[in-house]
Amino acid sequence: MPRALTSLNAKEVKFLRSALTEENAFMTTRDCLQWLEHRRKQTHVQIEQIPFAKLRKWYFDKDTGNLRHESGRFFSIEGAHVKTNYGFVSEWSQPIINQPEIGILGIITREINGILYFLMQAKIEPGNINYVQLSPTLQATKSNYTKIHKGASPEYLEYFTDSSKSRVLSDQLQSEQGARFLKKRNRNIIVEIDDNILLKDNFCWLTLGQIIRLMEYDNVVNMDTRTVISGIQFGSLCPEQIELYIKSDFHRKEHTMFQPDILTSMFDNTSARNTIDDIISWITGLKTRYELNVENVPLNSVREWQKDDYAIHHKTKNFFSVIAVLVEIENREVASWTQPLIRAAQEGIISFLMKKFSGVSHFLVQAKLEAGNFDILEMAPTVQCITGNYRNAPSDKRPPFLDYVLNAREDQIKYSTYQSEEGGRFYREQNRNLIIEVDDSFPAAVPDNYIWMTLNQLKQFIKYNNYLNIQARTLLSAIGLK
C-alpha cells in the first residue's frame, strides 16, 4: 500500500482497488456480455399492450379513479396537483406513481485475492428494452423484505436483514425520478461478507472496474445498479498524496487511461471553485426562493390528461402515458401477469457539461424542481429533458445549455451511451447519457440555478442523501478513475 493511501480508510481503499481492476479470474467483461446475451436468448419474453379492462388484479378505484392493485401492494397511479414559482408553468396536474414504502437496492461484495467483487444479477424486467440487464444482488420492496406477504423470499435477502451475516460498506437513502414518483426513496446498500456463498443461477461476481466498463455499453447496467454504485465513496487525498498515488505501483500498468484531472476532481477537496459551504448556501437560497406545493389528488381529477381504453395521456401527447401490458416470461417455468407501465413520449437527454478550472474537472450542476421531489429541488445534470418537447421550440424556451449539448463536437464528448430507466415501472425507456467537456472559452459564470462542482463534492452530497437526483447519480456512476 503506497503511503498516499494511508489517509483513506480500509473500505475506501477496497473500493478504489476494485474500481481500478478489470481482470476477473471468474468472468471477463467480454464473458459477462456474452452471459447476459445468453440469458436473453434462453428467456422468451412477450410484452403486449392490452386495454386497461384486461388488467387482472389491477383496478381503477370507483371514487378516485386511482389505478391500484387489489392487494394494496406494489404501487398505485394517482394524481398530483402542483403549484410552484419555479420555471415557466406555475400550476399543473399530472398522474404520479405512489409507492410510499422504502425498498432495498443491495449489493453483496466479497474480497477475493485482495480484490472486492460485487455479486450481480442478470435480471429480467418486463419494461427493459432488451429484457435482461445487470442488476444489484437484491431489489426488494418492503413487502418482500419484511415478508408480510408470505411466499418465497428474494435470493440473498438474509445478508441485508441479518447484521451478523455481513458488514455494511455503504448505506444511503436515495430518491427516484421526481417527475414520475411521489417522494419515492430506496435504501441503497452495499455489504461485505467474509465467507464464500453459493453462486445461484443468474448471478455472477464482477469487479467495480468491470461494472463501470459495462456502462460504456448501451442498456447493459440497469438503473438500480447505477444508483447503488454512485454512492461509493473513494475518500479525499491532498494534492501531494495524489502525486504520490499517481507514481505508486498501486496504479498498475494496465491503467493507461488514467486522467489526472478526473483524479484530482475525485480526491482533492481543496482545489474546488466553490466550497461545500458555498454550495450549501446556494441550494439553501434556492430552496428558500422556490416553493413547491404538491397536493395528492384523485387521478380522475387530473386536468388536461385523457383516458381511453389503452392509455392515460396528456392531451398534447407530450410527457408520458400510463399503459397496461400483459407480460409472459418463459424461462424454465412460465410466468404471466398484467401490470401498468409508464411509457415516455420521447427519448430524453441527460448530460453533464464538464470544464477544467486550474486543471481540475468541474461539473455544471443544475438545481431542478420536479413534482415528486422530496425536498423542493435536487441537484441534477446540466441538461435533463425530453428532447422532443424542445426540438422545435424557440431558443429562449429551450432549456439552458441544450443547444451546446446537441451541437457538441466529437472530441468534446467524453461519454455517450443510452441507459435504461427501471424496467419494472417504465416501458422501454432509455435516455441518452452524455458527458461533454466544454472549451476554455465556455463562460465560468452561470445562471443562478447552476453551480460548478468537483467529483469529490458531488460524492459528499450523494453521501448525505437526498441532494442529487437519480439522473445525476447514475450519470456520475459511469465515471471511472482511469
Added chain:
Amino acid sequence: MPRALTSLNAKEVKFLRSALTEENAFMTTRDCLQWLEHRRKQTHVQIEQIPFAKLRKWYFDKDTGNLRHESGRFFSIEGAHVKTNYGFVSEWSQPIINQPEIGILGIITREINGILYFLMQAKIEPGNINYVQLSPTLQATKSNYTKIHKGASPEYLEYFTDSSKSRVLSDQLQSEQGARFLKKRNRNIIVEIDDNILLKDNFCWLTLGQIIRLMEYDNVVNMDTRTVISGIQFGSLCPEQIELYIKSDFHRKEHTMFQPDILTSMFDNTSARNTIDDIISWITGLKTRYELNVENVPLNSVREWQKDDYAIHHKTKNFFSVIAVLVEIENREVASWTQPLIRAAQEGIISFLMKKFSGVSHFLVQAKLEAGNFDILEMAPTVQCITGNYRNAPSDKRPPFLDYVLNAREDQIKYSTYQSEEGGRFYREQNRNLIIEVDDSFPAAVPDNYIWMTLNQLKQFIKYNNYLNIQARTLLSAIGLK
C-alpha cells in the same frame, strides 16, 4: 496565526477567534446583561389570556375548525392525524402549527480589530418569560422579506437580500419543533459586512464567546439565536495540529477553562467511535424501519382534544394547549394585538449524556420521531421529554436514560440552564437544558435508536441540514471551546 490553523479556511479561523474572545471594547458581557435588564424595565408588556371569541382578525374556519388569520399570513393551527410504527402509540391526532413558508433567521457580523462581532438584538416577544431576550439581527417571515404586504421592512433586511452588501459565512435550512410544527424550516444565515453600519436602537455588537457565555444564564439568549449559532463550523484538525494549537499563543491566557477532550471532539474527525458512514447507515436503517404517515386534517376532526372558550387541550390536560392572548407593549409607542399561543402543559428536559472514549468526548444521540418532522426521524438529545408525563410512570414506560439524568451527581452536570422556546409562538415555555458527563462504568453499548457521536460529527450533520432537531442544535450551541 499558528501553523495548526492553516488547515482551516479563513472563515473558520474567524469564527474560532471570536468564540475564544469574551473581551469587547463596546460592551462587556456584564454590560450586556444590564442592557437587556434595562430594556425590560423600559418596556411595559402586558399579556392577558383572553377567550377565543375576543381574538381580533383571527377566526376558526367554519368548515375545518382551523384557527387562522384573516390575511392568510402568519400561521394557522390545524390538525394532524399521525400513524407510525415508532414508540408506544401507533396512531393519534393532534393540533399542529402550519406555517409552510421558510423564514429567515439572520445574523450580521463584522470584523473589528481582528475579531468577528455579531450584531444582536434585544427583542421583545409576547411569549417570552422575561419579555426581552437576545435575538439574531433579523427574524423575518417570507411575507416580511419579500414585502408582499407593504409596511416597514425589518431592520437590516437588505444585508440578507442584497448579495452585494455582504458575504455569506453560514447558510443552512434547519427545522423547528417537530412536535408542534408541520415540517417548519427556517433559513439560518450568518453574513459578514466590511463597512461600519449604524447601530440602531435595541442592537449591540457581541463576540461569539460572549454569546456562548450568555447561554450560561437562564432565558437570556433566545431560541433563534441558539439555532443560528449552532450551525457555525470550526473545521477539522488532525491530532498533531490540535497539539500545536493547544501550545499556540492563539490560545491566550484568559482561556483557562480550555478542555482538551472537548477540543478533540470538536476538531478531530479521525478518533470517533463511529465513522460518518456508520452514522449515515444507522439513520438510513432506522428511516427504513420506521414509518411516519401524517395527514393534514381539519382541527375540528382531531379526536381526544377538547375546545372550550379559552383553550384547546388534550382531554388528559397533558402535552400542550392552544390559548389566545391580548398583548400590550408600551415602549415609545403603544402596540396592542391579539394572537394564539401554544402553552406547554409542563416543563421539559433536554439533555445530552456525554462520555469520553479514549479521551474524546462523545454525545449520546437519539433518533427521534415527531409528528411534524420533515424526514421521519431527526437526531435528538439523549433525553427530550416533558418530565411531568413521566414522573409517576413505571420505569419501563419512562424514556431511556431519564432516570440517569434526573439522578445525576452535581459533579457530572457540565451544563445546566433553563432556555426558552420561541416567544412568538410559545407561551413562557422553558426547558431545562443539561449536559451530563457519565462515569466510565456507563455502558458503551446503547439501544438501537441511539448512537455515540463527537462534536465534529454533529457539526457535519448540522451543516448538511435536516439531520439534527432544534433541541439538539440549541443544546450544542452552548458548548464553547474553552
